[in-house]
Amino acid sequence: xxxxxxxxxxxxxxxxxxxxxxxxxxxxxxxxxxxxxxxxxxxxxxxxxxxxxxxxxxxxxxxxxxxxxxxxxxxxxxxxxxxxxxxxxxxxxxxxxxxxxxxxxxxxxxxxxxxxxxxxxxxxxxxxxxxxxxxxxxxxxxxxxxxxxxxxxxxxxxxxxxxxxxxxxxxxxxxxxxxxxxxxxxxxxxxxxxxxxxxxxxxxxxxxxxxxxxxxxxxxxxxxxxxxxxxxxxxxxxxxxxxxxxxxxxxxxxxxxxxxxxxxxxxxxxxxxxxxxxxxxxxxxxxxxxxxxxxxx
Amino acid sequence: xxxxxxxxxxxxxxxxxxxxxxxxxxxxxxxxxxxxxxxxxxxxxxxxxxxxxxxxxxxxxxxxxxxxxxxxxxxxxxxxxxxxxxxxxxxxxxxxxxxxxxxxxxxxxxxxxxxxxxxxxxxxxxxxxxxxxxxxxxxxxxxxxxxxxxxxxxxxxxxxxxxxxxxxxxxxxxxxxxxxxxxxxxxxxxxxxxxxxxxxxxxxxxxxxxxxxxxxxxxxxxxxxxxxxxxxxxxxxxxxxxxxxxxxxxxxxxxxxxxxxxxxxxxxxxxxxxxxxxxxxxxxxxxxxxxxxxxxxxxxxxxxxxxxx
Numbered sequence: 001x002x003x004x005x006x007x008x009x010x011x012x013x014x015x016x017x018x019x020x021x022x023x024x025x026x027x028x029x030x031x032x033x034x035x036x037x038x039x040x041x042x043x044x045x046x047x048x049x050x051x052x053x054x055x056x057x058x059x060x061x062x063x064x065x066x067x068x069x070x071x072x073x074x075x076x077x078x079x080x081x082x083x084x085x086x087x088x089x090x091x092x093x094x095x096x097x098x099x100x101x102x103x104x105x106x107x108x109x110x111x112x113x114x115x116x117x118x119x120x121x122x123x124x125x126x127x128x129x130x131x132x133x134x135x136x137x138x139x140x141x142x143x144x145x146x147x148x149x150x151x152x153x154x155x156x157x158x159x160x161x162x163x164x165x166x167x168x169x170x171x172x173x174x175x176x177x178x179x180x181x182x183x184x185x186x187x188x189x190x191x192x193x194x195x196x197x198x199x200x201x202x203x204x205x206x207x208x209x210x211x212x213x214x215x216x217x218x219x220x221x222x223x224x225x226x227x228x229x230x231x232x233x234x235x236x237x238x239x240x241x242x243x244x245x246x247x248x249x250x251x252x253x254x255x256x257x258x259x260x261x262x263x264x265x266x267x268x269x270x271x272x273x274x275x276x277x278x279x280x281x282x283x284x285x286x287x288x289x290x291x292x293x294x295x296x297x
Numbered sequence: 298x299x300x301x302x303x304x305x306x307x308x309x310x311x312x313x314x315x316x317x318x319x320x321x322x323x324x325x326x327x328x329x330x331x332x333x334x335x336x337x338x339x340x341x342x343x344x345x346x347x348x349x350x351x352x353x354x355x356x357x358x359x360x361x362x363x364x365x366x367x368x369x370x371x372x373x374x375x376x377x378x379x380x381x382x383x384x385x386x387x388x389x390x391x392x393x394x395x396x397x398x399x400x401x402x403x404x405x406x407x408x409x410x411x412x413x414x415x416x417x418x419x420x421x422x423x424x425x426x427x428x429x430x431x432x433x434x435x436x437x438x439x440x441x442x443x444x445x446x447x448x449x450x451x452x453x454x455x456x457x458x459x460x461x462x463x464x465x466x467x468x469x470x471x472x473x474x475x476x477x478x479x480x481x482x483x484x485x486x487x488x489x490x491x492x493x494x495x496x497x498x499x500x501x502x503x504x505x506x507x508x509x510x511x512x513x514x515x516x517x518x519x520x521x522x523x524x525x526x527x528x529x530x531x532x533x534x535x536x537x538x539x540x541x542x543x544x545x546x547x548x549x550x551x552x553x554x555x556x557x558x559x560x561x562x563x564x565x566x567x568x569x570x571x572x573x574x575x576x577x578x579x580x581x582x583x584x585x586x587x588x589x590x591x592x593x594x595x596x597x598x599x600x601x602x603x604x605x606x
Contacts (some may be wrong), residue, residue: 034415034471041405042422044479048437049425051445066448067440086343109334116330129331135340140540142561143581146568147345147352148311150359169341172334201326232543234560237569248430252546255436269433278430284421287428291484292491293531 026037054188056266060279064264065215082268085257086250095229095246098160102167104229110172110220111213114179115205119188121180130180136173141233149237158240166238167228175220182216183209211285215293229276247272352461352578359574379555380580383563384587390559391538394477398534399527401478403487407519408484410493420490427483432442435476435547439463442472442548466556466569469549473557481537482541485530493519528599532592539588560584 051068056078058071059081113133152162185210194204210217232248239245245253251272253278254265280287304487353370357363374380409420426434443461450458462472497521504514520527542561551558551566557564564584568577 030414031412032364032414034408035412035415035419038405038408038413038419039415041408042419045422045425048434048441048479049442052437055440063444064448066445068445112330113334116327120327126327126331129335133338134332136338138592139342139346139425139537139585140561142540142542142564143585144342144345144349145565146574146578146581147348148341149569151341151345151348166341169334169337170406172338188386201330205330226428230428230432232546233430237565239490240570248432249437251433265436266440266481269436272433273429276428277357277425280425284424287416288424288487288585291424291427294492295484295488 051268052270056263058263060261060263078263078267079271081261081264082271085264086254086268088271089270090243091245091247092271093251094160094244096275098163098167098235098246099225099228101160101164102171103224105164105168106171106175106224107217107221107236109168111179111210111217112205113172114176114185115209117176118180118183119191120194124232130176133172133176136170137177141170145233145237152238153240160239161233161246163238164233167231171220171224171227174223178219178248179213179216182213218286219290219294222287223294226276270289329365333544349578352575353582354579355575357578358572359568362576370576371583373576374580374583379558380563382461382555383558385540385558385591386466386470386557387559387561390473390477392539393470394474394481394541395531395534397478398481398485399472399530402482402530405482405528406486406493407515409490419595420487423486424483426480427487429480429542431476431480432547434480434550435544438472438476438479439548446588463549464553466553469557473541473544473548474549477538477541480544485534487529488526489523489586492523492568496522524603525598528596528603531599535587535595536588536592539591 046107054070055063055067057074057076058078062071062073082187094281117126117130117133121130148166152158152166155162157165177280190205190208190212192210199207230248231246232252233247235249236252239249251265251268254268298445335449350365354365355363356366356370405423409416409423410577413419443464447456447459447461450456462468500518500522504518509517540561541559542565545557549557552563555563560580561584564577564581567573567580570578
């Protein structure tokens with residue numbers, strides 16, 4: 001290792017000429033072939049979305065064939081039909097309430113629990129709690145799905161409130177894992193200084209630590225948002241009242257009615273995907289960096 | 298520090314005292330911080346786990362009284378063709394999808410990490426599937442597989458594809474894998490990209506000077522350097538795909554018959570609709586053991602490889 005390193009070191013030092021030539025061979029900075037290849041591959045992402053858009057704008061008799069052609073006669077009413085059929089305002093509001101509730105509560109509570117655990121890892125009780133929560137990462141949801149559905153029904157939590165609660169509780173395992181890792185990197189000197197100034201533990205957490213957690217809060221917030229908004233299984237088994245159905249759930253419930261009316265179905269799919277897609281388009285970098293941080297920690 | 302030896306014991310004592318006092322006072326607040334979380338977690342996670350295990354020893358249909366049947370559910374599971382098929386089908390999809398997702402994601406991530414134009418834009422496009430609901434995307438793919446693809450195949454004269462992939466289990470699994478790869482490559486690409494950015498560019502420059510081929514560079518530099526990211530992605534992908542549910546609901550609903558049921562779908566259908574609450578609880582317990590077992594074995598193998606390279 002060390003010999004090859006020194007060898008290349010001397011090589012670079014000695015011959016300054018070959019280096020630019022080698023670079024020149026693969027293009028002056030930009031590899032256009034690779035760019036073209038990746039752009040073509042990106043079409044695989046675009047095709048299903050393009051297909052959804054053109055289908056949502058057709059009349060039913062324009063369907064048939066491969067379906068990739070542009071609509072000859074645009075029918076905007078498909079969106080109105082889908083809007084009415086799935087009761088879009090209510091459904092979207094349900095999804096929004098559940099997602100916002102889950103994100104806000106998760107950020108406020110999970111970070112606090114992680115803080116208490118991270119700063120007391122030397123105590124056996126807190127260390128035990130840490131492993132207790134994190135071990136849930138190994139318990140897949142299908143295993144507890146039957147009893148949880150029963151339990152929430154008994155407790156009258158088979159509704160939006162119950163769903164929010166479950167997202168907050170089931171998020172604990174992963175969130176504590178990444179929050180504690182981050183909190184451990186925050187020096188304790190700040191808290192000690194605040195404690196000497198007479199701040200209580202609560203005040204220290206909310207005023208000193210919580211603001212410092214901003215990057216991790218972004219990560220956890222994004223991941224919770226994507227999860228709660230797009231989740232299908234948990235709403236499917238928990239929600240009993242059709243009036244509190246979320247957007248993915250309602251697509252499932254209305255499948256039988258869509259069967260005869262594909263354009264309205266696709267309009268409905270687009271409307272279900274649109275809110276998060278629009279947010280993503282504007283907050284793209286922020287979302288990607290947030291997700292990356294969560295996985296790398 | 299060392300020159301202040303006489304002062305040191307004083308500050309030490311001065312610091313220790315508030316710390317001890319703080320320790321006693323703070324502990325109360327810390328307990329309050331974790332107590333509600335502990336209670337809720339116990340009620341909504343641990344109790345269901347215990348309940349699930351309890352029901353697995355009963356013949357409960359999901360309501361009304363139930364009798365204790367000992368290990369009968371577990372014994373029956375191992376001879377139930379529907380259950381065995383669901384496991385086989387789940388393993389097939391999970392294995393193929395995990396491998397394909399990681400190959401595709403790694404290849405695209407390496408491309409995106411290259412000297413390309415529109416780097417951020419392309420990265421943004423490749424991540425889109427991760428913000429979409431699998432179920433909804435699945436319905437779009439369902440239409441593509443059952444209507445567009447056969448029509449396209451007919452035009453091109455490919456007889457093998459002229460009937461929908463989704464009508465037979467022997468081809469439906471391919472459609473399910475395609476949807477799974479399309480949807481999860483997005484996440485894995487981002488992780489690999491983060492990993493690739495940790496590899497110092499000097500290493501490639503050095504390898505270039507030594508005349509190493511691109512494949513050789515990948516094998517000797519890139520892959521060893523991102524082995525940890527490879528492990529994360531493999532473990533997360535496999536764990537996710539073993540629980541596959543949404544994809545199958547959207548594409549086949551488990552059909553034709555029960556030919557494309559995954560374990561998670563079988564537990565759902567049997568437990569909620571089929572009156573097999575106790576029986577499927579036993580299935581859940583077995584499924585749990587299988588998933589934990591897989592995760593441990595996989596982590597062990599991949600970690601050992603990481604050390605070797």
